[in-house]
Amino acid sequence: MSVILEFTVENDQFSLGQVFSGLPEMSLELERIVPTGTGIMPFLWATGDDFDTFEQKVADHPYVDEFLAIDKV
Numbered sequence: 001m002s003v004i005l006e007f008t009v010e011n012d013q014f015s016l017g018q019v020f021s022g023l024p025e026m027s028l029e030l031e032r033i034v035p036t037g038t039g040i041m042p043f044l045w046a047t048g049d050d051f052d053t054f055e056q057k058v059a060d061h062p063y064v065d066e067f068l069a070i071d072k073v
Contacts (some may be wrong), residue, residue, distance in 0.1 A: 011015045018033035 009017060020028065026048035046054060051072065059067040 017065055019058055019063050023057050024048060024053050026051075028056050 012018065012021075018066075020026075023029040026046050029045040032047065048054060055067065055069055058064055
């Protein structure tokens with residue numbers, strides 16, 4: 001059985017939304033990950049024209065401990 005859920009959460013009500021607020025216009029898609037340990041590792045796809053600025057501002061945000069671009073396509 002599959003369940004698909006689409007919803008919207010305002011930026012100020014969602015910690016990850018606060019990280020992305022005020023950044024260049026990007027399309028973001030969170031990838032569902034099955035945890036294999038105790039750590040949290042959100043994986044997302046980011047699409048847009050100014051990825052370098054996006055990457056720098058996310059990495060510098062106080063809520064972000066580590067930001068790693070795995071690949072750029």
